[in-house]
Amino acid sequence: MEEVFFVRGNPITIEATIKKYTPFGTLVLNDPENGVTITISTHNNVIIINNQPMIKSSIGNYYFTWQSQLTSALGKYECTILVDGLVYDAVFITNSIFTLVGNNDGGFVSPSNFLLRDAVTIK
Numbered sequence: 001m002e003e004v005f006f007v008r009g010n011p012i013t014i015e016a017t018i019k020k021y022t023p024f025g026t027l028v029l030n031d032p033e034n035g036v037t038i039t040i041s042t043h044n045n046v047i048i049i050n051n052q053p054m055i056k057s058s059i060g061n062y063y064f065t066w067q068s069q070l071t072s073a074l075g076k077y078e079c080t081i082l083v084d085g086l087v088y089d090a091v092f093i094t095n096s097i098f099t100l101v102g103n104n105d106g107g108f109v110s111p112s113n114f115l116l117r118d119a120v121t122i123k
Contacts, residue, residue, distance in 0.1 A: 004098045009070040016081050018060045029060025034084040036062045043076040
């Protein structure tokens with residue numbers, strides 16, 4: 001997984017694609033009955049966003065934008081996406097970890113509203 005950096009104080013958009021496994025191995029976009037939520041926590045397990053609903057863009061496509069603050073802790077953050085209130089064994093998330101850096105920390109810095117893409121699959 002490629003490491004993704006954001007400068008603190010900028011918005012971070014996390015996208016999730018929800019697909020349901022149907023007979024004969026077909027994956028189709030799906031809207032879970034009880035919704036899709038996100039939790040964002042620091043590397044020290046401090047919860048920043050707790051179980052907040054993601055916004056539906058279209059069938060099976062959801063997003064959430066977190067406005068980081070200039071005072072947000074530097075370092076790694078992890079996103080956990082729940083589907084119908086559960087973490088499934090079949091759920092996989094790509095780029096669910098990002099690093100928040102200051103303006104002078106060097107390294108790759110994304111545009112201010114770079115998309116951090118997650119993929120979620122439920123059976």
